[in-house]
Amino acid sequence: MQHQHRGGKSQSGNPAFCMCPTCGIALRHVPGVPCNSRKCPDCGSLTYKSFEAVAPEMIKTVLDEEEDDFTHIPVQRQQVFPFVNSEKCTACGTCIEVCPTDTIFLKNGKAHVEEANCRNCQVCMTICPENAFELR
Numbered sequence: 001m002q003h004q005h006r007g008g009k010s011q012s013g014n015p016a017f018c019m020c021p022t023c024g025i026a027l028r029h030v031p032g033v034p035c036n037s038r039k040c041p042d043c044g045s046l047t048y049k050s051f052e053a054v055a056p057e058m059i060k061t062v063l064d065e066e067e068d069d070f071t072h073i074p075v076q077r078q079q080v081f082p083f084v085n086s087e088k089c090t091a092c093g094t095c096i097e098v099c100p101t102d103t104i105f106l107k108n109g110k111a112h113v114e115e116a117n118c119r120n121c122q123v124c125m126t127i128c129p130e131n132a133f134e135l136r
Contacts, residue, residue: 017054018047026054080135081118082125086110088132095124095133 016029020040027047029035035049041060089110096104096111103117104124111132113124125133 015051017050017052017059019050019052019054020045020047024058025060026050026058027060079120081115081120082113082122082133083136084111084113085132085134088130090130090132092129094127094129098123098127 017026018029018035018038019026020043022045023040023043025040025042027038027040029049030038035047038047039045040047091106091109091111093106093111096106100121100123101117101119103114103119104111105114106112111124122133122135125135
């Protein structure tokens, strides 16, 4: 569940913090800067977002920090898509029927996923009676 917030606060009004999982230091959340891209200024661990009540002595406010004290680190995410293991596929067509984007089609008697239109909903993976789909 995602927390809805504006200006670094949750809907309940609790302030948001970027918490260090290693040493427990809390930094005030900076809107627009993902917490998982900030490093703790004390130990260098990446932080996570929290709306929990934090003891005041644990808070290091951004106002006291220089911009150099936190670094935005781009997160590289590998995009994976369902791929059909042709040895397992029996061409039953179940995946073709349930695909919401009509991305799956038969090719040489086996199901094939066209990645360009795939939304990665993975419905095909859950419905396939042969478990022929893998993520790659």
